[in-house]
Amino acid sequence: MTHAVWWNMTELLYMPDIESNYIKEFEAVVVSTGKEHVVLDRTAFYPEGGGQPSDTGRLVWDEYETSVVKVEKKGKVIHRLEGKMPKEGEEVSGVIDWEPRHMHMKLHTAQHLFSAVVYDLFGGETVGNQIYTDYSRVDFHPVDLSADDLKQIEVEINRLIQEAHPVSVYKEERSILEKDIEANRVNLSLIPKSIKMLRVIDIDGYDICPCAGTHVRNTEEIGGVRITGDENKGKDKQRIYYELRE
DSSP states (O other): OOOOOOOSSOOOOOOOSSSGOOOOEEEEEEEEEETTTEESSSSOOOOTTBOOOOOOEEEEEEHHHHHHHHEEESSEEHHHSSSSOOOOOEEEEEEEEEEHHHHHHHHHHHHHHHHHHHHHOOEEEEEEEOSSOOOEEEEEEEHHHOOHHHHHHHHHHHHHTTTTTTTEEEEEEEEHHHSOOOOOTTTTGGOOTTOOEEEEETTTTTTTEESSSOOOOOOGGOEEEEEEEEESSSSTOOOEEEEEEO
């Protein structure tokens, strides 16, 4: 096994395209170790960020196995371990806990649909989001959504899900996105101006949004969504909670 060793950064295997989001196992080399954590030259584990929880799973080498309990970006991508520590230079196999990872992928793609639908129907901009184990929330502003509005949103999102829109991942120049996407639809100002090339999630041309998270191949894979509640979070700011349904 040969890999380029990245001492200051880790190759993120899930980034290049939509199919790479489905990598469940991979080979890597431990490039540095710390107190109960390691840095790998490459990883398919998603590090916590952007409202999406980190992946969990295992590292396996020789006759040993250790649990990956959390992955974080701390300048480097840190894999926090519970159990035996591999040594620097060790070749390891990474195994992702697929069920929670796949749930995060479905919930995150659903969040993009929520953001697009609420903006299109009510002009609400997404100002926050968080994915949990089996549900998610999105914050919108400025909106004052009624129960009937929430039902309309749920119906429209489920229609888009059932239409089976393909999802793609690609890189695009920031300058092009700034011209092609409405300023209020996606707040590109939140992304440092030094980043000129952005990773884009494209739901069949219906929603185009820079995002580093993991997503499903097709909206149909989400199954369906159910709005479980909402909450006022301040003047013209409303939080919507949702979960998946089969």
